[in-house]
Amino acid sequence: MNNNNKPYSNIPGTTVFDGDMARIGFHLNQFCMSLMQASNRDAFRQDERGYVDQWPMTEAQKKAVLARDFTQLIALGGNIYYLVKLSSSDGLSVAAAVSTMTNLSPEDYMAMMRNGGRSPDGNRYVENDKPKEKP
C-alpha cells in the first residue's frame, strides 16, 4: 500500500515516514504524543479502549494500539518516535519494542546488536528489484 513507486520502495523491511504515511497516521501519532503527559497515561491505562475512542483514528489503528502491534502501527502511519511513547508508557525499552518488528525474539535481537548489528549485505534491495552490479 505504502511507498510504491518511490525511490525507497525497493528497500526491504523498511517503511519511510513520508507525506503519505504522515497523512494517514496523523491522529495515531497525535494520540501517542498525548501519552507524554502523566495524566493522559493514567487515563489510558484505566480504560484503554475508552481513551483511544476519544481520538479520530481508524478502527484498525485502534486495534493495533490495543494489541501493541508495532508492525501494523508502522504500516498504518505510525512513526517510531511517536510509537515509543506508547511502548515507554508500558515500561518497554525501545530495543524491546523495535525487536517485535523483526523476526527475532527480543533476546536474539539484543544478541545480534551485541555482535555488531544487522549487516547491510543482502539487505539493501528487495529480491526482485536489484540494480545491476556496478562495473
Place this chain on the structure above:
Amino acid sequence: MAKITAGLGTSHIPLLGHIIDKGESHTEKWAPIFDGFQFTKQWIKKQKPDVVILVYNDHATAFDMKIIPTFAIGCGEEYHPADEGYGARPVPTVKGAPKLAWHITESLIKQGFDMTIVNEMDVDHGLTVPLSMVFGEVEEWPCQVIPLAVNTVVYPAPTGERCLALGKAIRAAVEQFPEDLNVQVWGTGGMSHQLLGERAGLINREWDLAFMDDLQSDYDKLAAISQVEYIRESGTEGSEMVMWLIMRGALNHDVTEIHRHYYVPVSNTALGHLIYENADIAADLKTAEDVA
C-alpha cells in the same frame, strides 16, 4: 569579533543519558563507550567555548505532527530539558545566547535560509545527551547554547548540500558578530541505525567509518548523498548524519581531526564521535606552545 574555532560530531543516543543519570557512566560495563569521551572532557575544559551552536533533531518532543520546521533556531533565553515520557533528565537548564542567535537568524534569512524562529521550547535527548557526554555531570552547563533543530523525522529531511551550505552561512554570520566570542558548532545524531521494520538493527560500520574519513576533506562528496542512499546504506535513522554536515560547513576548509571514537552497539545504534579544530587555530596553538 566572534569566531568559530572548533566543531564536534557525536551521536545523541538516549540510553547514554539514562546511564549517566543513573550514575552508572563510570562503571566498567559502559567503559568502552564513555572512555572515548575522556579526551573530549579534558579538551573542552581548555577550549572553554562561550557559545555552542548545537545542531540536533527533535524526536517528537517540542514539535509534534502539528508543526514540523525543517530548520529551526532557538533565540530564547533558556530551554528546559524535556519530559520524554519518563520524567525530565536531571540536568541543568540550558542557557541560550539570544543576542547572537538573533544576529545569526537575521543573517541566515538574508543569505536565503528561511529559518523558523523558536523562543520557547523544551529540548530532548538530541540536545542534552551531547552536552552530558562532553561536559559530564555539572551543576551548570559551562557555556551558552543555540539550539538548531533539523527535521529528520518526517521524509524528506533537508539535503546534504543544503545542510553544508547552511553551515557555511552560519560561519559567515558568526564572523560578523562584533563581540569577541569563542563559538563551537556541534553536529549530532547517527550513526547507522534503523528503529523499525524487519530490517531494524541495521548497522553499517564500513559506511560510518568512511563517512568520518570523508568528512574532513571530501565533504562535498558526502553532501551529494541522497536521503534514500542514507536509508539504504545506514538505516532509516542513519539519515540524521546530514546534521554533521552543518557542523562541517561551519568550519574552515582545512581542519585538523584531533579525536575520534567509534563503538557498536549502543542499544540499537552505532556511536560515532569526532572533533575538528580549524587548522589555523591548531597552528596558532602550536605556535603558542613553541613559544612557551
